[in-house]
Amino acid sequence: MEKILIVGNGGREDALGWHLSKSNEVSKVIRISQKENFNSVEELIIREKIGLTIIGSEGQLSSGIVDFLNSKGIHNVFGPTQKMALVESDKFYSYDLMRELSIPQARSIKCSTKFEVFDAVKKFEQPVLKYRGLAGGKGVKVYSSQKEAWSDLENFVKNFGTEILVAERLHGKEFSVFGIADGRNVLPFEAAFQDYKRLGDGDAGPNTGGMGSYGPVQFISKELIYEITDGIIAPVVRKTNYKGFIYAGMIMSNDGVKVIEFNSRLGDPETQPTVMLIKNNLYDSIKSSLEGNVQKSLVKFKKGSSCCVVLASRGYPENYEVGLPISGISEAEKIKGIKIFHAGTKFENNSWMTDGGRVLGVTSYSCDGISIARKLAYEAVLKINVPGGFHYRKDISLIV
Numbered sequence: 001m002e003k004i005l006i007v008g009n010g011g012r013e014d015a016l017g018w019h020l021s022k023s024n025e026v027s028k029v030i031r032i033s034q035k036e037n038f039n040s041v042e043e044l045i046i047r048e049k050i051g052l053t054i055i056g057s058e059g060q061l062s063s064g065i066v067d068f069l070n071s072k073g074i075h076n077v078f079g080p081t082q083k084m085a086l087v088e089s090d091k092f093y094s095y096d097l098m099r100e101l102s103i104p105q106a107r108s109i110k111c112s113t114k115f116e117v118f119d120a121v122k123k124f125e126q127p128v129l130k131y132r133g134l135a136g137g138k139g140v141k142v143y144s145s146q147k148e149a150w151s152d153l154e155n156f157v158k159n160f161g162t163e164i165l166v167a168e169r170l171h172g173k174e175f176s177v178f179g180i181a182d183g184r185n186v187l188p189f190e191a192a193f194q195d196y197k198r199l200g201d202g203d204a205g206p207n208t209g210g211m212g213s214y215g216p217v218q219f220i221s222k223e224l225i226y227e228i229t230d231g232i233i234a235p236v237v238r239k240t241n242y243k244g245f246i247y248a249g250m251i252m253s254n255d256g257v258k259v260i261e262f263n264s265r266l267g268d269p270e271t272q273p274t275v276m277l278i279k280n281n282l283y284d285s286i287k288s289s290l291e292g293n294v295q296k297s298l299v300k301f302k303k304g305s306s307c308c309v310v311l312a313s314r315g316y317p318e319n320y321e322v323g324l325p326i327s328g329i330s331e332a333e334k335i336k337g338i339k340i341f342h343a344g345t346k347f348e349n350n351s352w353m354t355d356g357g358r359v360l361g362v363t364s365y366s367c368d369g370i371s372i373a374r375k376l377a378y379e380a381v382l383k384i385n386v387p388g389g390f391h392y393r394k395d396i397s398l399i400v
């Protein structure tokens with residue numbers, strides 16, 4: 001039996017921890033904030049005799065936590081090194097890598113000065129501006145016209161500087177594909193997932209960390225997932241000796257599937273429906289990946305669908321109040337097939353309180369498909385409340 005440490009305390013890590021704790025090989029799962037410094041993570045690993053450490057979020061990965069722990073002689077750490085994590089943390093790097101490997105992506109121009117940015121915007125009818133570094137999902141702006149981009153340019157440059165990738169806007173359905181890589185090979189998750197980044201119904205409003213998700217995405221076949229794994233993800237893994245979870249954000253554009261971005265971790269909130277659907281435990285796949293032998297294991301999915309609706313604090317993603325008492329979580333979990341994952345909560349005076357922008361991921365499973373899974377999730381949503389109510393989308397899994 002082994003103790004697992006998960007670094008990260010969002011909904012994704014709650015879901016992963018819940019899933020891994022069901023493995024017969026796992027005695028305990030400890031989760032800590034992604035804000036912990038490297039030394040205290042090391043101390044905890046030694047003190048608690050942790051057998052496996054999983055890094056959940058891109059911030060710690062791109063700051064080099066895996067390199068740090070390895071340098072201290074701690075090797076059972078699952079996640080890419082700082083250099084491997086560049087695939088997510090540096091959009092110039094991933095653009096160049098995809099070009100080198102002939103991986104289909106949007107036409108883009110790397111810019112370093114204001115003049116270059118302004119010049120590049122003229123080249124695309126519908127420009128997309130992408131800040132080069134990590135920005136928690138907020139560093140990308142997609143415009144419907146040049147005019148719209150022009151009126152926002154100064155503001156974007158003021159916020160993010162001039163290291164910007166200017167891209168053409170692609171149109172089509174987006175979906176996420178995940179895998180586990182061992183430095184050479186990739187084990188695909190055989191279902192694709194979709195997340196809902198915009199705040200409001202009908203994809204209106206600003207981008208958020210994610211307001212919901214569902215899977216499997218009906219329009220993506222297993223064959224296509226294998227094609228994406230072999231033709232797009234595996235070349236990146238081999239070129240960079242990548243280890244850890246890998247996530248390809250894809251779009252089904254008019255001229256075929258293209259990559260929108262690579263991420264060096266699992267998706268949030270896509271992990272929540274993923275763990276409701278996985279048949280065998282990811283623990284075995286993670287361990288075989290650390291041994292450099294990921295192909296020995298499988299990530300199998302159950303028949304059926306899962307839907308996750310995020311309950312957010314009113315005012316998110318801007319200003320919001322925290323510390324409000326949450327009612328109804330246990331009633332909601334009494335509904336068969338429902339699991340509530342915690343993203344921004346704290347337990348105080350015998351009660352759950354809000355403690356973040358995205359608070360809970362109400363997640364369902366139904367063996368009868370997505371419409372039943374959706375119905376269950378929204379039934380559970382109605383049981384949970386805070387004073388003033390939560391904000392949530394009512395169309396998760398309805399629009400694709």
Ligand code: AMP
Pocket residue numbers: 106128130137140142167168169170171174197249260261
């Ligand atoms: P990224 O951080 O690169 O994943 O971008 C965040 C979101 O912006 C994506 O999930 C897309 O919805 C959107 N996006 C990024 N690049 C493009 C593009 N070239 N065309 C259309 N939408 C895009």
Ligand code: GLY
Pocket residue numbers: 137195209210263266267268269270
């Ligand atoms: N679901 C989007 C992300 O995790 O980046």
